[in-house]
């Protein structure tokens with residue numbers, strides 16, 4: 236007999252889990268389908284593992300900086316032990332997700348969901364009926380249509396490998412590459428980055444990106460811009476990345492980190508006519524597809540926000556409210572905030588520096604060098620900068636960008652102040668612990 240549910244959620248990443256729990260709490264009958272590991276990218280092959288590995292890189296680099304003062308000895312992180320530790324933290328997570336879901340009465344279905352019609356999916360040979368569906372199937376690594384592409388590895392391979400090769404190449408100088416090059420370099424691996432055009436970390440302020448690259452170069456990371464990969468070749472002991480200029484770069488492993496694309500090709504959505512575009516499943520401002528009982532959110536949808544864990548949860552929370560409320564309110568997004576997990580980190584909130592520069596009649600930008608401020612000086616950090624964007628009409632801060640080892644934390648204080656619309660006078664009504672990063676925000680407001 237076909238089992239039926241109020242809502243079937245396809246994909247158990249952050250967005251899928253949030254929706255399943257939210258709807259279950261509101262009393263709806265819910266099933267969640269997962270083709271791989273419960274928990275999706277964040278838990279199994281994304282930000283969690285990355286951040287755990289970045290922690291080793293931070294330790295190594297801070298020790299390296301302090302070693303220059305003679306105060307401490309350098310550290311030598313060990314990849315195999317680090318991975319064993321991370322696996323011990325993470326192995327139980329997929330299972331824990333499934334057990335926790337079942338415990339509250341959410342049915343878990345293992346396998347790839349394929350639409351049969353608007354109200355039915357097939358998973359591993361069985362059919363399930365849903366009054367409504369939420370597609371939350373995330374994104375997958377972009378593959379390149381070039382000769383030898385099968386030799387390319389992806390971000391999941393990097394984050395789960397038991398041994399780290401001594402020499403690696405990253406194809407693409409984006410947000411994943413900047414975290415991975417920091418990690419690899421900290422574990423004493425030689426890194427080369429090949430970027431097909433002239434621009435790294437395109438979403439960030441290019442002046443600060445340039446400074447980050449210069450620092451990375453001084454630590455031995457090799458960058459090559461305007462290098463279009465045309466083929467990958469397996470040699471006796473290693474691999475070659477061959478570019479359009481005819482240059483051959485050799486390494487023990489080559490990772491393609493040239494973006495992620497919506498994971499929607501194996502869902503059978505074309506059978507039932509769900510509309511898609513190059514950014515994913517087309518949804519309206521209610522996250523509804525062209526079929527009124529089918530919704531999509533997170534990395535697989537074409538919503539107008541960066542494809543980040545934060546937005547995946549935001550959209551999922553919205554859908555829970557939408558599906559259980561009166562359904563009248565459209566989705567509204569908060570301020571955009573994001574950080575690279577390079578070392579130093581590059582983080583930004585609110586309007587971008589490029590937007591501020593293009594609209595100088597509206598905005599002014601102040602650059603503050605914080606390198607000799609205590610929070611950075613104490614670790615002998617090489618650089619700490621913040622650019623603050625003011626709206627000229629009322630002198631409120633509308634954006635900030637920071638390059639420092641603590642930029643991911645620092646930017647969040649700005650996020651709160653921006654969200655509240657605080658001026659310096661309003662901020663001065665608060666006392667922050669001193670000395671601390673939070674206190675530095677006061678110093679950065681003019």
Ligand SMILES: Cc1cc2nc3c(=O)[nH]c(=O)nc-3n(C[C@H](O)[C@H](O)[C@H](O)COP(=O)(O)OP(=O)(O)OC[C@H]3O[C@@H](n4cnc5c(N)ncnc54)[C@H](O)[C@@H]3O)c2cc1C
Nearest residue numbers: 246248249250270271275276282348372373533534543544
């Ligand atoms: C290496 C890496 C690092 C990242 N770091 C950060 C970060 O630091 N900060 C940040 O905000 N974001 C980060 N992201 C992005 C973040 O992981 C995603 O935005 C977020 O995971 C999206 O969640 P989601 O629920 O939409 O999709 P996912 O987490 O990708 O979940 C989708 C799930 O659907 C399953 N699925 C797919 N097709 C089917 C099917 N047909 N049937 C059943 N199940 C299916 C998949 O197996 C997967 O488990 C990172 C991503 C990567 C890859």
Ligand SMILES: NC(=O)c1ccc[n+]([C@@H]2O[C@H](COP(=O)([O-])OP(=O)(O)OC[C@H]3O[C@@H](n4cnc5c(N)ncnc54)[C@H](O)[C@@H]3O)[C@@H](O)[C@H]2O)c1
Nearest residue numbers: 406407408409410411412430431492493494495542574575
């Ligand atoms: N800290 C974070 O918030 C975080 C971390 C990791 C990933 N993510 C998410 O994951 C997504 C994917 O990350 P990503 O780094 O793969 O993508 P990205 O879009 O940040 O970077 C991809 C890079 O590859 C380049 N590129 C594209 N095709 C190429 C080619 N043929 N040869 C060489 N270079 C090429 C692009 O120009 C770009 O610089 C991000 O957009 C983001 O949504 C977020």
